[in-house]
Amino acid sequence: MSSKYIYLDHAAATPLDPSVLKLMLLFYESNFYNPSAGYIPAIEVRRKIDEARARVAFWLGAKPPEIVFTAGATEANNLAINGIMSKYPKANMLISAIEHESVIAPSQSFNTRNVKVTKDGRIDLEDLKQKLDEKTVLVSVMQANNEIGTIQPIRQVFQIVQTERRRRSGQGLPLYLHTDSAQAANYLDLHTSRLGVDLMSLNGGKIYGPKQTGVLFIKTGVQLSPQIKGGGQERGLRSGTENVAGIIGLAAALDLSQSSRNEEAERLTILRDNFIAELITALPDLQLNGSLKHRLPNNVHITLPGADNERLLMELDGQAILAAAGSACSASSDEPSHVLKAIGSSDEEARGSLRLTLGRSTTEEQLRTVVKVLSSLS
Amino acid sequence: MSSKYIYLDHAAATPLDPSVLKLMLLFYESNFYNPSAGYIPAIEVRRKIDEARARVAFWLGAKPPEIVFTAGATEANNLAINGIMSKYPKANMLISAIEHESVIAPSQSFNTRNVKVTKDGRIDLEDLKQKLDEKTVLVSVMQANNEIGTIQPIRQVFQIVQTERRRRSGQGLPLYLHTDSAQAANYLDLHTSRLGVDLMSLNGGKIYGPKQTGVLFIKTGVQLSPQIKGGGQERGLRSGTENVAGIIGLAAALDLSQSSRNEEAERLTILRDNFIAELITALPDLQLNGSLKHRLPNNVHITLPGADNERLLMELDGQAILAAAGSACSASSDEPSHVLKAIGSSDEEARGSLRLTLGRSTTEEQLRTVVKVLSSLS
Numbered sequence: 077m078s079s080k081y082i083y084l085d086h087a088a089a090t091p092l093d094p095s096v097l098k099l100m101l102l103f104y105e106s107n108f109y110n111p112s113a114g115y116i117p118a119i120e121v122r123r124k125i126d127e128a129r130a131r132v133a134f135w136l137g138a139k140p141p142e143i144v145f146t147a148g149a150t151e152a153n154n155l156a157i158n159g160i161m162s163k164y165p166k167a168n169m170l171i172s173a174i175e176h177e178s179v180i181a182p183s184q185s186f187n188t189r190n191v192k193v194t195k196d197g198r199i200d201l202e203d204l205k206q207k208l209d210e211k212t213v214l215v216s217v218m219q220a221n222n223e224i225g226t227i228q229p230i231r232q233v234f235q236i237v238q239t240e241r242r243r244r245s246g247q248g249l250p251l252y253l254h255t256d257s258a259q260a261a262n263y264l265d266l267h268t269s270r271l272g273v274d275l276m277s278l279n280g281g282k283i284y285g286p287k288q289t290g291v292l293f294i295k296t297g298v299q300l301s302p303q304i305k306g307g308g309q310e311r312g313l314r315s316g317t318e319n320v321a322g323i324i325g326l327a328a329a330l331d332l333s334q335s336s337r338n339e340e341a342e343r344l345t346i347l348r349d350n351f352i353a354e355l356i357t358a359l360p361d362l363q364l365n366g367s368l369k370h371r372l373p374n375n376v377h378i379t380l381p382g383a384d385n386e387r388l389l390m391e392l393d394g395q396a397i398l399a400a401a402g403s404a405c406s407a408s409s410d411e412p413s414h415v416l417k418a419i420g421s422s423d424e425e426a427r428g429s430l431r432l433t434l435g436r437s438t439t440e441e442q443l444r445t446v447v448k449v450l451s452s453l454s
Numbered sequence: 455m456s457s458k459y460i461y462l463d464h465a466a467a468t469p470l471d472p473s474v475l476k477l478m479l480l481f482y483e484s485n486f487y488n489p490s491a492g493y494i495p496a497i498e499v500r501r502k503i504d505e506a507r508a509r510v511a512f513w514l515g516a517k518p519p520e521i522v523f524t525a526g527a528t529e530a531n532n533l534a535i536n537g538i539m540s541k542y543p544k545a546n547m548l549i550s551a552i553e554h555e556s557v558i559a560p561s562q563s564f565n566t567r568n569v570k571v572t573k574d575g576r577i578d579l580e581d582l583k584q585k586l587d588e589k590t591v592l593v594s595v596m597q598a599n600n601e602i603g604t605i606q607p608i609r610q611v612f613q614i615v616q617t618e619r620r621r622r623s624g625q626g627l628p629l630y631l632h633t634d635s636a637q638a639a640n641y642l643d644l645h646t647s648r649l650g651v652d653l654m655s656l657n658g659g660k661i662y663g664p665k666q667t668g669v670l671f672i673k674t675g676v677q678l679s680p681q682i683k684g685g686g687q688e689r690g691l692r693s694g695t696e697n698v699a700g701i702i703g704l705a706a707a708l709d710l711s712q713s714s715r716n717e718e719a720e721r722l723t724i725l726r727d728n729f730i731a732e733l734i735t736a737l738p739d740l741q742l743n744g745s746l747k748h749r750l751p752n753n754v755h756i757t758l759p760g761a762d763n764e765r766l767l768m769e770l771d772g773q774a775i776l777a778a779a780g781s782a783c784s785a786s787s788d789e790p791s792h793v794l795k796a797i798g799s800s801d802e803e804a805r806g807s808l809r810l811t812l813g814r815s816t817t818e819e820q821l822r823t824v825v826k827v828l829s830s831l832s
Contacts, residue, residue, distance in 0.1 A: 081495065085487075085488070085491060085493075088487075088488035088490070088491050088695075089486055089487055089488035089491070089695065090486070091483075091484075091486040092482045092483070092486055094483075097479075097482050097483070100482075101475075104470045104475050104478075104664070105470070105472075105475070106469075108467055108468070108469040108470055108665075109463075109466075109467055109776075110463070110466035110467035112466070113463060113466050113467070113776070113778060114764075114767055114771075114778070114779070115463075115767070115770075115771040115776045115777075116771055117459065117776065118776075147525035147529070147666060147694065147697070148694045148695065149694075150682060150684040150685065150693050150694035150695070151525070151682050151694060153684070154681070154682045154683060154684070176684070177683075177684045177685050177686070177693070178683070178684030178685065178693060178694070179684075181683035181684050181693065182683050182684075281695055286482070286697075286699070287486075287695055287696065287697050287698060287699070287700075288525060288666070288694065288695070288696070288697030288700060303532070303681060303682075304528060304529050304532045304681075305532060305555075305556070305559035305560050306528040306531070306532070306554070306555045306556030306557075306559050306560075307528065307555050307556065308555070315528050315555070315556060315559065316525065316526045316527075316528035316529060316556070316666065317466075317467065317526065317528070317659055317665055317666070318665065318666070319525070319664075319665050319666030320665060321664070321665070322665075322666060386492075389492055389493070392493075393492075393493040393494055398487075398491070398493045398495065398496075399493075400491060400492070401492070
């Protein structure tokens with residue numbers, strides 16, 4: 077990426093890693109064959125997709141047939157929710173109050189209950205227990221939040237789900253746990269059986285891979301209705317000629333992110349914590365939103381009381397600092413963020429909030445510049 | 455593409471045009487920003503998407519807001535059918551008997567009637583008139599068939615649709631006409647109002663653009679339910695962070711295909727007709743399937759009576775000639791093609807049939823080689 081900018085919006089989009097692009101180019105330039113065709117060069121393309129699938133499965137502690145490639149996490153979330161819930165018209169589902177729009181929007185077609193979060197953005201496990209009943213078929217809780225970076229206790233959610241499953245003792249409705257790991261995949265363990273999830277969504281465009289590539293992990297035995305039907309690709313769960321270059325790129329990007337995640341998490345945690353400390357020194361009124369302890373290493377989400385984030389972002393933009401007010405995923409909505417509302421922020425606090433998300437290109441020097449600029453503006 | 459092969463499977467996949475790839479690279483390498491973000495470099499990315507949308511709209515004789523970018527024609531067909539039909543639970547839809555699997559499969563969730571085709575693969579307009587009734591909401595007829603290359607009389611289908619609309623005189627259910635133009639876009643006029651269609655699907659991967667890119671044209675006033683919900687991109691009709699490089703690539707590929715379509719159609723028609731003539735001379739038993747007159751310039755679909763196409767394709771593959779038995783879109787199905795069944799071929803005839811689809815790299819010399827090899831094998 078160009079060094080002209082200080083890019084602090086890695087939660088919205090990550091640059092494509094050059095080594096990932098290099099691998100993708102092969103499938104644009106020469107190996108363009110339809111992987112469903114029968115001749116040898118097409119079979120070689122199919123084998124590369126199989127290798128990519130096995131690689132993704134490895135990081136998720138999954139079997140290759142449990143990996144379905146989609147066009148992004150939004151589609152994966154829609155497939156998980158519509159695919160399960162459309163089979164059980166009288167059932168209900170539970171989601172946390174701070175899920176991404178691509179979980180909230182499809183959930184609204186079904187009987188959905190919102191589970192509260194605490195002031196620091198962690199799911200309220202007592203509220204979850206209370207709202208979970210014998211008609212609940214799906215629980216969807218994101219692994220880490222895209223706005224305030226809070227990491228959710230997925231394993232504890234799993235234990236509550238397990239208790240309910242035991243109560244049903246194999247009778248009645250099934251109960252599945254889904255997690256949207258789009259924001260988690262650069263920094264957290266994605267091993268699905270350690271987490272205890274039945275369904276997991278991933279997004280290539282947030283892990284230095286290509287946009288509009290994604291994964292839905294579907295544990296063996298979980299039945300869901302396909303949403304895009306046709307030629308029967310992806311075991312009939314998601315039809316359409318495969319995005320060969322995209323799949324190769326997504327797998328390579330996940331490989332890079334997961335194999336370096338501990339070092340990168342450590343590096344960014346130090347950068348982040350120094351950045352927060354310097355910001356608080358420079359701007360004593362500043363509030364940090366979300367959890368300090370259970371937080372993505374690259375997330376800084378602050379409220380500057382009385383500030384107008386639209387104005388601030390424009391001024392930062394003028395100084396080549398690229399950041400966000402909330403989530404960039406919903407196209408130019410003027411509504412205050414549902415995430416900030418859920419953790420109890422007032423509209424005025426929401427209006428004064430900024431999201432600064434670090435990434436591979438972020439340096440200490442860049443962050444020092446941001447502190448200087450922000451304190452000069454406030 | 456490598457010149458090592460004689461590639462005659464352009465209906466299954468086309469190589470990415472190098473000039474298209476060059477344009478795409480910009481959005482992989484530097485302009486990776488999320489187009490929903492508010493800073494200037496992201497706004498520039500959004501502007502490039504708008505330009506691409508306007509360019510696609512131009513070729514379709516459409517307004518830019520009528521263009522929705524999808525991940526391929528399969529998704530576009532699913533969005534058209536599910537998006538319309540889910541709004542009218544008591545209505546019915548009509549499709550031709552030789553539609554692509556990505557039309558047939560979603561249509562099976564609804565009350566769908568198959569309209570017969572003639573022996574040469576053209577829609578039977580009398581059968582269409584007879585099956586169309588006051589409960590019909592959607593008619594879906596492909597512009598050109600992916601297996602036998604037959605071009606459908608969309609304008610005549612439109613006139614029948616118009617007659618029924620007039621009969622309803624603005625009362626009762628709406629009636630929409632959808633066409634899948636995935637195979638047509640390299641060679642035929644896509645002007646939607648000249649054709650008279652309300653919905654049109656396109657596929658980047660069949661027009662020398664990137665795979666898993668597509669378009670659904672939705673005429674102003676046509677109401678449909680989104681299938682993938684979330685951040686509200688594509689006017690709420692198809693959420694998810696945009697495939698920026700893919701959209702740029704699709705628009706550039708359509709531009710190239712449509713601006714050269716007359717010359718390329720003429721060149722390929724001559725090649726195709728000579729090829730067919732030489733094949734018939736070399737193999738007098740050979741049958742040509744589909745219409746000779748209403749046929750895509752790049753399609754040759756033949757039956758060699760008594761032949762086993764699986765064996766033939768393997769032998770062709772061994773001689774570096776890449777071709778197909780039927781459609782490559784359905785993953786390794788052993789069923790005889792529904793298209794060949796619909797035009798009255800026996801199972802044995804279907805087993806002896808080959809699809810050879812020409813494209814930009816096809817030369818007279820290549821086709822002469824194919825004639826030689828095929829006659830030596832038969």
